[in-house]
Amino acid sequence: MIIETKSLRRVYGSTVALNGVDLCIEAGGIIGLLGPNGAGKTTLVEILEGLRMPSSGEVSVLGLDPARQGRALKERIGAQLQSTTIPIDLTPFEVLRLYASFYERSLPVDRVLQIVNLKAKANKLTRTLSGGQKQRLAIGMALIHEPELLIFDEPTSGLDPAARRQLHEILLDLKGQGRTILLTTHYIEEAEKLCDRVVMIRSGEVVADGSPFELVGRAGGKSTIWIDVEGDMDPAPLLVGGAEDQGRQGNHYKFTTADPAATIVALGEVLHTQGVSLTDLRMRRPTLEDVYLELMGDPEEDEGVPA
């Protein structure tokens, strides 16, 4: 078990940031921590990193207690903080060389520059880097000592789509090398694309935990189907197959269904018996976003709950 927490609580004054979090994470893969701002994601990862103390409960990271065995743990975990804090007036090469010196063993700086795709910027001052390049340097700072566990707090926040995609590729490469990555994000499609496991947090509590497919399946959401035909169609057989008529959207008939396979089969029969021809068929499966929005509910409650 690479991370284990039991009834983890953290209270700031009268605000509960974490309200009894139990989490077991095994080595390997990308684990996404998903939740709105103020849900407690950052508090949780900062407790794992040893930057904050829990109010109560137990934490173990790589078998060590972050609060008491921080020195040993720091050699083995690499992290990037939500606010990117890169020293000014230095170049990426100098920054990585500095970080390398803090650890007992480290990768060659050139190797890290290559991993995070910053070779071309190695000798430019960090203040001239773009947001995506700075974020990649922050990832490089976390990688320099080949840690067993990587913790990234919203690494793609505020990046444009191209920069975000580039960062995704780096994260997937790292996963391919067998690293374990704990990633917080509030981009749901990012979690869906990258994560082997998603842990959703709301108001300091875990509200869902599983692979993106499991979560979508478990939530039992409905698929939406749009159908366009030449001529008029009587949708009755589709409704027998379990679809619900949602009226028209433009020229398209719109249905929702819990069993899209049965609905499509029923559609074949409609086309055959009613003699109409299909001109368009579109389907949208329920996504992690639907699950997320259903679980997170009223966004006004995201500020944490009173103690």
Added chain:
Amino acid sequence: MTNLRGLGELSRAYLLQARRSKTAIFWALGFPQVWLFAFAFIFGPLTPGGVSYLMPGLFALTTMAGAFFGVSYLMVNERENEVLRRYRLTPVSPVTVVLANGVRSMATVTASLMLQWLLAWLFFDITINGPVLSIILVLLIGALAFVSLGLILGCVAKDMRTAPALANLIFFPMMFLSGAAIPFFLLPPWIQGIARMLPATYLIEALQGVMVRGESLVEVAGPIMVLLVTAVVAAAFNSLVFRWESSEPINFKRLVVAIGGLAVLYLAAALLAPAMRMGESPAQEPASAPVERSRLTQQMAQEEGQVGRSFGQAAHEPGVPARSVAHIDP
């Protein structure tokens, strides 16, 4: 506790930053020189001994400003920008961070002192009454003491709004009460009593000893001891008050120990240190130190014979009379 490679690399990184930051260069190196010219033009003509007599006070001001404004600001800034918070995720120790800040600050303070000395020599033709090496040694010890104190301020100040306020609160009383801005002999006795409790006073006393009165290092051993003890004790107190993050509360017990410890140190210094020789007006015949006096007169006689150690001899301009301590000779 400290990883030597980390200390070396962090010091190197800080020095690179210091060299690359134009604002840092302006404030650290440029600004103290404004005082040199201001003091030289305002007080120079009024002071017996001229700019040469003002130099110990100016050096003390430059050291104090570098320590209380430069050193502390850099540390507070790095804490506020969460650069230190990121270092906290690595195995680097607080001792390493404080020492590396000390290295950078020693470099900038020393550089601004040397620049000031050079400018004073070029423009005001100052006369030095002692071996250059002794003066450099006293300057370095003084810088070490004040950098240590400045680092404490850097640990304690909450953010970039409180840091300047605290720095001014320390800097200005020390500037006016220690004899740095106002010649010590002009201060009323009760202020002289307060001055004996300020580290700046000991730096000026030691510098005047080796620069103006032509004393040996042994003769200024008292004030040098106070500065050395300050350097060591204040450096140790840094570990009590060091904070990685602005949001970390200050541990008041430790703060009281640190400030109380320094207060006890300077109270002891005030009670135990010998009388300040800079308390004697250069215009009057000092009653207490006839031995020094005679040696000083000898040296001045030497200087008048053009064999003295006038630091600015090469830059002598024919029309300008060499202003030196010779003026105090009755």
